[in-house]
Amino acid sequence: MSSTYTYMATVVPGLEDVVMSEVTAKLPGAWIQTKLRGRILFTTDCSWAELKRLRCIDNLYLHIAWLTIGPHKAHLVDIVSGIEEIPFHQFPYLCQAKPGDTAIVSASRSGHHTFSRFDAAKAALQGLINAHDFTAGTTKAHDFNFRLDIIDNEGLFSLKLTDATFRFRGMRAFSRAALRPPIAHALVWLSNPQADDVFLDPFCGSGTIPIERANYGALSITGSDISSDAVSAARANAPQTVTIRQMDACNLKAIPSESVTTIVTNLPWGKQITPNLEIDTLYTLFLQEARRVLVPHGRAIMLTDQQEALERAGELAKLRCRPLYTASLHGSLPTVFLLEHGS
Numbered sequence: 001m002s003s004t005y006t007y008m009a010t011v012v013p014g015l016e017d018v019v020m021s022e023v024t025a026k027l028p029g030a031w032i033q034t035k036l037r038g039r040i041l042f043t044t045d046c047s048w049a050e051l052k053r054l055r056c057i058d059n060l061y062l063h064i065a066w067l068t069i070g071p072h073k074a075h076l077v078d079i080v081s082g083i084e085e086i087p088f089h090q091f092p093y094l095c096q097a098k099p100g101d102t103a104i105v106s107a108s109r110s111g112h113h114t115f116s117r118f119d120a121a122k123a124a125l126q127g128l129i130n131a132h133d134f135t136a137g138t139t140k141a142h143d144f145n146f147r148l149d150i151i152d153n154e155g156l157f158s159l160k161l162t163d164a165t166f167r168f169r170g171m172r173a174f175s176r177a178a179l180r181p182p183i184a185h186a187l188v189w190l191s192n193p194q195a196d197d198v199f200l201d202p203f204c205g206s207g208t209i210p211i212e213r214a215n216y217g218a219l220s221i222t223g224s225d226i227s228s229d230a231v232s233a234a235r236a237n238a239p240q241t242v243t244i245r246q247m248d249a250c251n252l253k254a255i256p257s258e259s260v261t262t263i264v265t266n267l268p269w270g271k272q273i274t275p276n277l278e279i280d281t282l283y284t285l286f287l288q289e290a291r292r293v294l295v296p297h298g299r300a301i302m303l304t305d306q307q308e309a310l311e312r313a314g315e316l317a318k319l320r321c322r323p324l325y326t327a328s329l330h331g332s333l334p335t336v337f338l339l340e341h342g343s
């Protein structure tokens with residue numbers, strides 16, 4: 001019988017509900033424990049192979065303990081002793097640690113404390129050295145990577161299980177303004193992928209969204225972009241199941257009317273990309289085309305921080321435009337919208 005453990009998944013703040021939906025859909029019997037800003041704690045007996053099917057998350061951690069931590073520097077000893085007392089032999093991965101293995105600890109802190117997150121990380125490392133025979137590692141060279149998230153008087157102590165290759169999917173090439181793959185995946189997940197989808201991302205850039213869509217079956221998956229550089233990058237990145245074309249999203253004449261079931265796209269917005277057209281004109285022309293190519297029951301998921309421009313364009317195109325989630329992304333607050341044929 002497999003054992004049950006609690007894990008912490010990290011996600012861009014604002015998209016926590018998307019991760020909760022992915023966890024419960026992909027991990028049978030998983031139980032959501034807590035939703036925090038940018039973090040979801042869940043309990044499951046699923047294997048590592050099953051856990052790796054979570055694609056909307058940035059990183060996965062094994063949850064080890066909740067520590068009680070006072071607000072002052074004098075309370076840093078509580079972190080040291082709290083970590084000294086943890087029965088590491090009861091946890092997977094940790095039970096395999098050998099004396100002298102190297103460890104690092106990163107910490108975050110929210111609330112009122114007279115110590116810094118660096119003080120907290122140092123105290124946690126001290127606990128690991130004192131009682132669990134670890135030695136200090138470096139960011140570049142370590143055997144174990146721990147994390148301590150302090151929220152007021154509680155500390156969430158966990159072990160990092162994933163590295164950058166998990167969220168960057170093997171470090172492929174990304175174009176300017178490319179979405180991180182887990183965010184692209186969250187948009188795909190919100191489109192409710194089905195095996196008979198005819199899928200289109202008409203602003204595909206380096207192809208992140210159609211490539212994430214290729215994790216699920218479909219009748220066809222197409223990404224297109226106006227830029228020849230973006231098209232070359234996307235073609236180099238995409239698997240064979242994804243078709244990449246050069247097209248102007250405001251003129252999709254190569255795509256028959258009522259032939260696309262699902263559009264998922266990261267629109268040009270913010271300061272990332274300056275399109276040739278004003279954003280209002282771009283959105284208006286594109287949404288007319290989106291409405292034309294979508295089947296009547298089709299749906300579109302779009303990310304932008306230009307809510308008013310999108311809503312104006314949606315009204316003109318007779319597409320109902322509903323905000324779903326607002327994400328906190330590199331200092332911007334883009335919203336995920338669902339667009340469907342209006343009556």
Ligand SMILES: C[S@@+](CC[C@H](N)C(=O)[O-])C[C@H]1O[C@@H](n2cnc3c(N)ncnc32)[C@H](O)[C@@H]1O
Pocket residue numbers: 175176177178179180184202203204205206207208209224225226227230247248249250265266267268269272273275276
């Ligand atoms: C925000 S980026 C999309 C990034 C993409 N999701 C990724 O992860 O790489 C917007 C893209 O829209 C493209 N674009 C701008 N105007 C366009 C238009 N009229 N038709 C098609 N693509 C356009 C740009 O070339 C750029 O690649």
